Amino acid sequence: MNRGHFDLLIIGAGVNGAGLARDAAGRGLKVALVDAADIGGATSSSSTKLIHGGLRYLEFYAFRLVRKALAEREVLLDIAAHLTRPMPFILPLGPDTRPSWMIRAGLFLYDHLARREQVPGSSKVVLRDDHAGQPLDKRYTQAFRYWDGWVDDARLVIANAQDASYRSALVLPRTPVTRATRTSAGWTAELGDGTSLSAARVINCAGPWASEVAANVLGLPDAPRLRLVQGAHLVTRRIGRGQDSYILQQPDGRIVFIIPYENDFSLIGTTETTIDSPEAPRITEAETDYLLDAANRYLSRPLERADIISTYAGIRPLVAEEGKGARETTRDWKIFAHEGGDAVTVVGGKITTYRLLAEDVLGRLYPESKRWTAGQPLPGSDFPRLPGLTGQQAWTKWRENLRVKHADYDPRIVDRLARLYGTHADTMLENGLGENLGGVFTAELEHMVAEEWAQSADDALWRRSKLGLHLSEDARAAVAQWFAARFTKS
Numbered sequence: 001m002n003r004g005h006f007d008l009l010i011i012g013a014g015v016n017g018a019g020l021a022r023d024a025a026g027r028g029l030k031v032a033l034v035d036a037a038d039i040g041g042a043t044s045s046s047s048t049k050l051i052h053g054g055l056r057y058l059e060f061y062a063f064r065l066v067r068k069a070l071a072e073r074e075v076l077l078d079i080a081a082h083l084t085r086p087m088p089f090i091l092p093l094g095p096d097t098r099p100s101w102m103i104r105a106g107l108f109l110y111d112h113l114a115r116r117e118q119v120p121g122s123s124k125v126v127l128r129d130d131h132a133g134q135p136l137d138k139r140y141t142q143a144f145r146y147w148d149g150w151v152d153d154a155r156l157v158i159a160n161a162q163d164a165s166y167r168s169a170l171v172l173p174r175t176p177v178t179r180a181t182r183t184s185a186g187w188t189a190e191l192g193d194g195t196s197l198s199a200a201r202v203i204n205c206a207g208p209w210a211s212e213v214a215a216n217v218l219g220l221p222d223a224p225r226l227r228l229v230q231g232a233h234l235v236t237r238r239i240g241r242g243q244d245s246y247i248l249q250q251p252d253g254r255i256v257f258i259i260p261y262e263n264d265f266s267l268i269g270t271t272e273t274t275i276d277s278p279e280a281p282r283i284t285e286a287e288t289d290y291l292l293d294a295a296n297r298y299l300s301r302p303l304e305r306a307d308i309i310s311t312y313a314g315i316r317p318l319v320a321e322e323g324k325g326a327r328e329t330t331r332d333w334k335i336f337a338h339e340g341g342d343a344v345t346v347v348g349g350k351i352t353t354y355r356l357l358a359e360d361v362l363g364r365l366y367p368e369s370k371r372w373t374a375g376q377p378l379p380g381s382d383f384p385r386l387p388g389l390t391g392q393q394a395w396t397k398w399r400e401n402l403r404v405k406h407a408d409y410d411p412r413i414v415d416r417l418a419r420l421y422g423t424h425a426d427t428m429l430e431n432g433l434g435e436n437l438g439g440v441f442t443a444e445l446e447h448m449v450a451e452e453w454a455q456s457a458d459d460a461l462w463r464r465s466k467l468g469l470h471l472s473e474d475a476r477a478a479v480a481q482w483f484a485a486r487f488t489k490s
Contacts, residue, residue, distance in 0.1 A: 001195045003170065006032045009189055009199035011177055011213055014044035015153070015354040016333075016346055017205035018160035019373075023358040025167035026376070027369040032197055033161065033169055034189075036176035036209075038463060039453055040157030043207050044351065045463050046281070046314025048233065048257055048269045051076050051084060051352045052148035053113070055247070056255055058106050063113065065332050069352045070114035073149050075374050076352065077118045078391030080156060081381045082422035086119045086392065087150040087259075090132045090244045092140040092298060097249040100142075107146050118390050122146035135240035137300045145244070150259070153351055154463040155420065158452050159378040160354075166379065170197075173453050180218050186342050187218075201365065204345040208278030208315040214338070214345050224336045224345055227318040228276070232283035233269035234291050235261060235310040235469065236303055248298050256294040262466050265309055268295055281313040310469060319348050333357045335364065380422020402426060420465055421447065437482060438475025440467050445482060457483050 008024050010017045013035035021033040035041070053070035054062070077084050093100055107122040125143045127133030132143065165171045176192040186200040206213040214223035239246075239258055246258040254272065261267035271287045288311070296302040319334045333349035344365070349357045359371050377383075381391065383398035399418050403411050406429045413433075417425035424447060434442035440460070448454035448464050457480040461468035468476060 003032070003191075003195050003197040005185070006030045006170070006197060006199040008032070008201050008203060009034070009177075009180075009187060009197065010203045010205055011035075011217070012205035012207055012210075013039045013157070013161060013171070013173060014042060014205065014207050015040065015157045015160070015351050016044075016207070016349060016357055017203075018044075018157045018164065019354040019358040020203060020205060020346075020361060021164035021169050021171070022160045022167070023355070023362055023373050025164045025169040026372050027362065027366065029366070029369075031164060031169040032172065032199065033164060034172045034175050034177055034191065036192070037174060038455075038459055039161050039171070039173045040154045040463060041173075042278075043314045043316065044157045045154035046231070046233075046312050047153045047351055048231070049150055049153050049259065049261075049267065050087075050148060050257070051151045053110060053352075054350070055106060055110055055146070055148075058109060062332075063109075066110070067113045068356060069350060070110070070116075072353050072356055074115065074118055075355065076151065076156075077149055079374070079377045079381060080151070080159065081377070081391035081395035082383075082419060083152045083155050083159065083378075083380070084392075085150050086147055088145050088147055088244045089247050089257075090125065090143050090145055091247045091249075092127070092136060092143045094140050096251060103144055107144055110146060118392050119147035119149065131242045132240070132244045132246075134242070135300060136246075136298055140298065151351065152420075156351070156378075158464060159380055161453070162379045162451065171453065174455070177213070177217055182340065182342070200342065202343045203361065204343065208317045210317060210345050210347050214336075218338075218343060220338050220343060220345075222336070222338055224334075224347055225320045226347060227274065227320045228278055229316045229318055230273040230275045230281055230287075230313050231270035231316055232273070232281075232287040232291070232313040233267055233311065234283075234288065234308050235312075236266050236268060237307045237309070238264055239266040239295075239299065239303075246298065248294060250294050250297070256291060258295055262469055265469065275315065278315045278317075281315050283311045283313045287313075317347055333360070335361060337364075380424055383423055398423075402429075405429075417444065420444075424451070437478040439471045440465070440475070440479060442482065445479065445486075449486065455483070455487065456480075 007029040008031045010021050010033045013033050021031050024031045051073050053066045057066050111121045123145050125145050127141055161171050177189045178192055180187050180189040187202050188198045190196050204210055204213050211223045211226050214220045248256045259267040268291050292303050334347050336345040355373055385394040403414050406414050428443045448460050454460050
């Protein structure tokens with residue numbers, strides 16, 4: 001079966017591919033978005049969950065990257081308000097950290113390189129007088145507090161793919177492109193489900209597999225050379241009870257984050273381990289030791305391996321730059337225009353700047369088309385907005401109204417559903433949540449299947465939500481049984 005002819009075939013449904021599909025579909029292009037696995041199933045669901053300018057990039061004089069990332073932080077806090085939130089960071093000062101004057105200068109730049117509406121500026125903190133000092137060793141007496149943003153990375157990808165689909169894009173997860181060949185009309189692609197499609201142009205957004213797709217699937221002789229860097233994370237017992245995250249300077253010059261995670265836990269990351277293959281990334285013993293040591297340099301109550309609840313690792317595909325290590329390699333994106341002009345490979349970038357990447361690519365390929373995504377909320381964040389309110393203010397007001405509207409429900413359930421699904425939560429609550437499978441409701445599982453391409457318990461519990469961390473073993477088994485029965489019926 002031939003699925004038809006498209007203006008664009010986008011290979012890879014991570015945040016870059018999904019963002020491109022959304023933007024292109026909104027410009028009136030006929031788009032097919034395909035991925036060999038789940039939407040956002042690799043790098044884009046394995047990040048540190050931050051939208052940030054990249055304070056440490058200032059050390060490498062990456063002012064342009066920091067400026068555009070800081071500006072984009074404001075955009076994402078606005079258009080994806082239910083999936084994002086401002087987050088305070090504590091940067092402790094000590095004898096082994098960068099000097100106070102250097103950090104103060106960096107934070108001054110960080111505060112002023114781009115417009116700020118939804119996050120406060122930085123400030124000096126006396127730790128003995130501030131709740132943020134509670135989990136830290138008493139030798140740390142002073143710190144700076146600055147602000148960045150948190151994001152539910154996997155759901156951000158889903159929201160972009162949703163919007164692309166609502167705008168008539170064809171979205172095909174778990175459908176690899178097995179081979180693509182050039183034709184007089186562009187490309188013909190054979191898919192892993194036995195179907196095919198044709199497209200005038202191909203955009204390769206396969207992330208860590210971009211070189212492989214360019215060379216072996218598209219047959220292009222000028223595939224880009226990548227540096228694959230693994231970033232590993234620990235999920236541990238909760239460190240501290242406040243909402244501050246911690247940015248911890250390390251003796252090797254790197255920084256490690258400790259971030260409040262899913263209310264009950266802390267997230268610690270990340271590493272930068274150069275690897276050879278993107279397949280099945282897993283945290284190593286050395287990375288586990290590194291992250292525990294990094295945190296324990298600062299904590300009054302050291303972490304032990306018994307405190308680790310879960311781990312994950314993702315692969316960052318960076319453009320290989322001669323003579324530079326992983327820390328120095330740019331986090332900006334690069335567009336490789338392949339010979340012939342009808343195929344491009346996009347590599348690199350940050351989750352913070354995925355929308356700008358899409359604008360850049362489509363502006364080059366379709367210069368007459370218009371930008372539009374900065375002013376249009378993503379699905380779930382399309383709640384009413386009174387004039388003058390930021391996205392975060394509008395979200396807070398809408399969530400408060402949702403609690404009142406559905407006062408017959410436990411407000412904790414209302415809040416959880418609102419944070420995950422945004423305005424879709426209102427529909428679920430109106431229609432009834434169905435059976436409670438031990439902390440997750442059948443109505444939201446049905447929503448994940450119908451609207452979010454979920455096909456398994458892992459899809460639902462570890463990517464579209466993080467309920468896998470909270471549910472009992474019996475509840476997780478009940479969800480797996482529900483999916484087995486659901487897809488047997490279908």
